[in-house]
Structure formats: structure tokens, C-alpha cells
Amino acid sequence: xxxxxxxxxxxxxxxxxxxxxxxxxxxxxxxxxxxxxxxxxxxxxxxxxxxxxxxxxxxxxxxxxxxxxxxxxxxxxxxxxxxxxxxxxxxxxxxxxxxxxxxxxxxxxxxxxxxxxxxxxxxxxxxxxxxxxxxxxxxxxxxxxxxxxxxxxxxxxxxxxxxxxxxxxxxxxxxxxxxxxxxxxxxxxxxxxxxxxxxxxxxxxxxxxxxxxxxxxxxxxxxxxxxxxxxxxxxxxxxxxxxxxxxxxxxxxxxxxxxxxxxxxxxxxxxxxxxxxxxxxxxxxxxxxxxxxxxxxxxxxxxxxxxxxxxxxxxxxxxxxxxxxxxxxxxxxxxxxxxxxxxxxxxxxxxxxxxxxxxxxxxxxxxxxxxxxxxxxxxxxxxxxxxxxxxxxxxxxxxxxxxxxxxxxxxxxxxxxxxxxxxxxxxxxxxxxxxxxxxxxxxxxxxxxxxxxxxxxxxxxxxxxxxxxxxxxxxxxxxxxxxxxxxxxxxxxxxxxxxxxxxxxxxxxxxxxxxxxxxxxxxxxxxxxx
Numbered sequence: 459x460x461x462x463x464x465x466x467x468x469x470x471x472x473x474x475x476x477x478x479x480x481x482x483x484x485x486x487x488x489x490x491x492x493x494x495x496x497x498x499x500x501x502x503x504x505x506x507x508x509x510x511x512x513x514x515x516x517x518x519x520x521x522x523x524x525x526x527x528x529x530x531x532x533x534x535x536x537x538x539x540x541x542x543x544x545x546x547x548x549x550x551x552x553x554x555x556x557x558x559x560x561x562x563x564x565x566x567x568x569x570x571x572x573x574x575x576x577x578x579x580x581x582x583x584x585x586x587x588x589x590x591x592x593x594x595x596x597x598x599x600x601x602x603x604x605x606x607x608x609x610x611x612x613x614x615x616x617x618x619x620x621x622x623x624x625x626x627x628x629x630x631x632x633x634x635x636x637x638x639x640x641x642x643x644x645x646x647x648x649x650x651x652x653x654x655x656x657x658x659x660x661x662x663x664x665x666x667x668x669x670x671x672x673x674x675x676x677x678x679x680x681x682x683x684x685x686x687x688x689x690x691x692x693x694x695x696x697x698x699x700x701x702x703x704x705x706x707x708x709x710x711x712x713x714x715x716x717x718x719x720x721x722x723x724x725x726x727x728x729x730x731x732x733x734x735x736x737x738x739x740x741x742x743x744x745x746x747x748x749x750x751x752x753x754x755x756x757x758x759x760x761x762x763x764x765x766x767x768x769x770x771x772x773x774x775x776x777x778x779x780x781x782x783x784x785x786x787x788x789x790x791x792x793x794x795x796x797x798x799x800x801x802x803x804x805x806x807x808x809x810x811x812x813x814x815x816x817x818x819x820x821x822x823x824x825x826x827x828x829x830x831x832x833x834x835x836x837x838x839x840x841x842x843x844x845x846x847x848x849x850x851x852x853x854x855x856x857x858x859x860x861x862x863x864x865x866x867x868x869x870x871x872x873x874x875x876x877x878x879x880x881x882x883x884x885x886x887x888x889x890x891x892x893x894x895x896x897x898x899x900x901x902x903x904x905x906x907x908x909x910x911x912x913x914x915x916x917x918x919x920x921x922x923x924x925x926x927x928x929x930x931x932x933x934x935x936x937x938x939x940x941x942x943x944x945x946x947x948x949x950x951x952x953x954x955x956x957x958x959x960x961x962x963x964x965x966x967x968x969x970x971x972x973x974x975x976x977x978x979x980x981x982x983x984x985x986x987x988x
Contacts, residue, residue, distance in 0.1 A: 509538075509545040518551050520904035522807050563610040566622050567637045576932060579603075579638055579687070581626055581651035581678060585612050585901060585911040587893055588650060588693060591921020595929055597648060601638040608903030609911050615900050627677050631684045646685055648928060652693035652916060653678050679730060682764070683737040689771070689928050690734075692762040693916055696745055699760060699951060701726040724960035730762075731957070740770035745951035746920065750776040750943075753917040754795035755861040755892050758946045761924060765931060772930075772937030773952065774923040776945070784940050792878065793857040795891045804885035805905055807869045814881055816852050822878035823856030825849060841872070854878055861892045866913040867906070886912065894918035 515535075516523045530537040530544055535554075537544045575598040580589045583602040592599055601621040602613050613622055621637045623629060632642050640646065653675040682690045702717070703725035719725065734741050743762040748755055751774065763771040779786040809817065816837050820828055826837050826848070834842055838851055850873040855861055857878050868875035868883035875884050886905060889912040890897070901908040930937055945951070950959055 508548045510548055510551060512544050512546070515546045515551050519554060520906050522805070522905050524808070525805055525905055528803070528805070562607055563614040563622060565624060565637070566614075567639065576647035576929065577638075577640075578648035578650055579634065579646060579685075581649065581681070582653055582674075583613060584609055584652070585895070585899075585915045586617065587895065587915030587918050588652065588691075588921040588924070590895070590899075591916065591918045591923070592648070592650065592925040592928075594918070594922045595925025597925050597928065599650075600640075601634070603634075603651075606911075608907035611902035612900065612911060615902060626674070626681060631681065634681075635685070646687040647932070648689045648691065649682055649685060649687040650691040650693075650924075651678055675730075679733055682739075683733070686737075686766065688766050688932070690739070690764040691924055691928075692730075692760075692764075694760045694762075696758050696760060696946075696948075698727055699745065699956065700724060703729055719964055722963050724956075725964065728957075728960060728964060731953075734764050739764040739766055740768075741765075741953060742770045742773060743953050743956075744773050745946040745948055746774055746923075747946045748917045748920040749780070749789045749860045750778055750945060751917075751919045751923040752777045752790060753860070753892075753894060753919040754790040754792060755864060755917060756859075757863045757917060757920075758948075759916065759920065760951075761920075763924065763927060767931070769931075771927050772939055773945070774927050775938065776940060776943060777919075777923070779943070784943065789860050791858050792855050792861050792892070795861070796884075796888045797857070799888060799891065802887055804882075804887055805908075806882055806885035807867070807905060807909070809869055809874070809876070809881070809883060813852065813871075813874070817854065817876055817881055820852065820854050820876075822854055823859065824854050826852040848872070850874055852876075855884070864889055864892060864913045866910040868909065889913065892917075 510518070512523050512526050512530075516526045519526065526535070526546075527544065529535045530546070535546060535550050537546045537550075539545075575596055578589070578592055578597050578599045579601045580586070580599050581603040583589060583604045584606075586599075586602065589599040589602065599617075599620065601623065602617065603623045603626055604610050604613060605624050610622060610624075613620065621639065623634065623637055626634075629637075635642055635644060635646070678692070700723040702721045702723055704718075704720040706715075706717070706721050731741055741762060741764050743760060745758055745760050748757040748759070761774065765771045776784075776786060778789050780789055782788045816826070816829060816833070819830075819833075826834065829837055829852070838848065841848060841851065850862075851871065853862070853874045854876045855878050861884075862875060864875065864884075865873045867873075868889075876882070877884055877888075884892075886901065886908045887897075889909060890899065890901065893912050893915050894917055895901075895912065895915075901911055903911070927937070950956060
């Protein structure tokens with residue numbers, strides 16, 4: 459059993475118990491401190507190992523102190539109780555670290571097997587939330603692609619028969635097809651992926667395609683146009699809708715600054731649309747709140763679906779609505795997702811005491827504004843005078859609403875995600891439930907790794923809605939759309955409304971050679987420089 463990965467991951471070697479070796483002095487009946495113990499014994503014998511407190515072991519492993527104590531209690535780590543404190547030999551922690559490094563998942567190919575299902579190749583797979591949704595809709599994901607070490611272990615453990623590759627820039631289309639057990643020239647039904655979104659996120663620097671992660675986005679588009687699947691799916695953050703082709707930092711904008719075409723909002727997405735449409739694809743997209751698809755979480759993401767089959771794929775069909783509109787069931791709540799988990803063993807990070815003292819004053823669904831006004835300055839410090847609504851500070855979730863958007867860590871001050879009634883952030887197990895991963899789905903790595911993988915994932919229910927739209931279109935079924943349905947908090951985010959608002963700002967297209975727009979050759983030159 460790998461103490462870092464849980465009960466179903468590979469075993470790690472356990473070191474011998476160094477403290478059981480014979481020493482020249484008997485063990486004291488009462489040890490008051492680690493320092494005292496070290497002074498009395500470590501200097502007198504070489505048999506006594508260097509010892510770590512639980513807090514130091516947790517830091518070296520990148521897990522919580524609670525997780526280390528659980529590992530000790532389950533005898534997954536050798537430890538010794540001295541003076542009421544657990545002490546852990548450094549060799550134990552070193553063995554775990556070495557084990558992690560020696561068990562990196564290698565690329566692997568899939569043995570070709572016939573299937574009557576639609577076949578999908580997954581890129582930027584992460585913990586496979588989108589892929590699990592596609593599978594529930596009847597699409598067979600035969601290849602995953604991921605570079606993060608912990609995430610690759612997650613994929614390999616849960617999908618041992620799925621081909622696994624790394625950085626997409628390191629493989630040709632032929633090598634990818636070969637790894638998937640497909641012959642060159644084989645028909646690929648679906649290519650799906652969520653290229654790194656940080657380059658377009660409104661919470662970041664928004665370097666877009668000038669960011670290395672933005673360039674990976676373009677490589678993904680190239681791959682789609684080379685393999686030419688019947689369908690392609692692109693998932694990304696809302697910021698993609700407004701990202702320029704080239705972002706100029708605010709510090710570099712003078713008082714008389716006028717944006718060039720490549721600096722206008724929407725240029726990045728227009729460039730992507732032009733390339734896909736020039737490649738023969740019909741493209742539809744919208745900004746979707748996952749809560750409208752049976753996910754107990756309010757999470758808005760752009761989903762782009764491309765079709766090579768002579769007609770566009772319809773927008774996703776919602777299964778729920780916030781207030782029961784269109785005779786649909788109301789949104790699922792946090793209680794629906796995690797209300798039965800009181801007796802589950804939870805693994806989680808901890809809030810610092812300077813935040814816990816305020817959480818003791820807050821109830822379900824409350825945040826810093828519900829504190830007595832005399833405490834606001836003390837609770838938020840300098841952030842109190844910063845811009846924005848600051849709704850993520852000292853935030854307890856409500857039982858009767860969907861969860862907020864899960865982020866990669868629930869303990870960052872500006873995006874706290876606290877349990878409705880307990881004095882802790884949501885646990886890894888609760889994260890999984892909210893993102894709709896099966897309870898048996900093992901997420902490997904440290905607690906920090908697990909939070910990151912689950913927080914970055916596409917909710918399974920949203921992935922299933924994508925899969926259903928593709929399966930319906932592939933089988934020729936007419937889509938029954940809901941006219942006027944509020945897919946998200948924002949209006950005019952579908953492809954027709956969005957293009958009508960943004961395209962005129964660039965002339966007829968970004969590739970036009972007149973009207974002040976950027977010429978194709980110049981755009982390509984700049985992209986190569988980026």
C-alpha cells in the first residue's frame with residue numbers, strides 16, 4: 459500500500475525499525491522533549507536515527523499533518539511515541555520520496571481491440587473528469603495524454619488499459635494513432651481536451667498565446683487539423699471569450715493607448731475559430747454553468763464542439779435549472795453531494811488559527827461580511843480596501859445551494875472553501891463527490907496534488923452532456939434545444955451572438971488584408987515569435 463496514494467495504489471518499501479536496534483542505554487521511562495532525547499542518546503550512539511516531528515514530515519511529503527498521523531496509525535510509516543509526540547525517522551520519509559521518483563508512469567501503448575462505440579483520444583486529460591463523462595454517454599476513450607507526474611499515476615491506476623502519452627508536442631499524429639492502437643489513416647471519432655487555461659484566465663496575467671501554455675493551445679488546434687476527427691471538443695475558462703490575441707500589460711499602456719487588432723478583446727478565440735472553420739469544421743460553443751447539467755457546483759466553462767459532418771452540433775441540453783424553469787428539476791445542492799459523508803475519513807488541509815477564530819463566528823452560507831463590522835479590518839487586513847466583491851474571503855458554503863467553483867486549493871485566503879459547519883476546508887473526498895468522480899476513483903499523489911487534480915477537472919456531469927450532444931449528432935437525432943435558456947450568468951456567449959458582437963471590431967476576419975485588420979502572414983509571423 460502506498461501511504462501517499464491510498465489503499466489501492468502500489469506498495470512502498472518499509473524501512474527496518476532503527477530504534478529496535480540494541481543501544482548501550484535503556485530507553486527512558488519519560489522523555490519530555492525531542493531536544494532532551496537527542497542530548498541524552500543521539501550523541502552517545504550511532505544507532506539512533508535522525509528524527510522528524512509530524513509537522514516536518516508533513517512538509518517534506520507535501521501532505522497535511524493529519525494525513526501523516528493517519529499513516530502512522532495505520533502502520534504505513536514507522537514512528538515512535540516519545541514524550542507524547544510521534545517522531546518519525548528521516549529514513550522513512552526518504553524511502554517514500556524515493557519510491558515516488560522510482561514509480562513515474564512511463565508512456566504506454568494500447569492493444570488494438572475492436573469496438574462498436576465512438577472512439578475518442580483525450581489530451582490534457584487531467585484526472586479524467588471530462589473523459590468519464592464521455593464514457594457515461596457511450597464514447598470509448600482509448601488514449602489519454604498528460605504531463606503531470608501525479609496525474610499520470612491517477613490515470614494509470616484507474617485506467618490501466620488506456621494508452622498514456624505525455625507532452626503532445628513530442629509526438630507526431632502517426633505516433634499518437636499508433637499508441638492508441640489505430641492504424642495511420644484510421645477514422646478517429648472524437649478528439650477532446652482542455653488546453654491549459656491559465657493563459658486566458660481573468661485571474662491571471664492573461665498572456666494568451668504569448669504564454670507557453672497558450673502556445674500549447676495552438677498545438678492542440680494543429681493536432682485536430684492534422685488527425686481530422688469527426689468531432690473535436692475544446693474546454694476552457696470564461697476568459698477565453700475576451701482574451702486578445704496579444705495582451706499588452708496595463709503598465710505598458712499610455713494614456714493615449716489604442717489597441718491594435720491583435721490587442722482587442724476576443725482576438726484569441728476569433729483566431730482559433732478562423733483556423734477551425736478554414737479546416738472544414740462547423741463550430742458551436744457557449745458558456746455553460748455545470749449546475750445546469752446535474753452537477754452540485756456552480757462552475758462556468760466554455761465548451762467548443764467542432765463537427766466535420768456537414769452540420770453543427772447543437773448546444774448542450776440542460777437537465778436542471780436554478781429555479782425549476784422549463785419544468786426541469788432544480789439544481790443539486792451541496793447537501794445532495796456530501797450530506798451522507800459524516801462518517802467518512804476525510805483527508806484535508808488545515809486553515810491557520812488566525813482564520814479559524816473568525817470561522818467560529820460564521821454559519822453555513824456566510825462569509826466575512828456577516829462578521830461584526832468592527833472585525834472586518836482585522837479579518838481581511840489590507841484586502842479590505844482592494845477592489846472586487848471579495849466573496850471568497852472567509853467563505854463557508856451553504857448546504858442548500860450548489861458548491862462554489864472548486865479551485866486547486868481550498869485554503870487560499872481569497873478563495874477559501876470552508877465546510878458549512880465544521881472548522882475545516884472541504885476534504886479531498888468531498889471535492890471528488892462535488893466533481894462527481896466515483897468514490898472508488900483513486901486520485902494519486904499528495905493531498906496538495908489531489909486537490910489540484912480534482913479542482914482542475916471538468917465535472918463528470920458536464921462531460922456527459924458533451925458526450926450526449928456528440929452521440930445524438932452522430933446518430934442523426936434531432937436536438938431538442940431550449941430556446942432562451944440561461945446557460946450561465948452572462949448573455950450573448952453562444953457562437954452566433956458572440957461573433958456578431960466581436961467580429962466587426964476586426965473587419966471581416968482577423969486574416970483580412972484590408973480594413974486595418976492583421977494580415978495572415980503578419981499574424982503567423984507574430985505567432986511564431988511568441
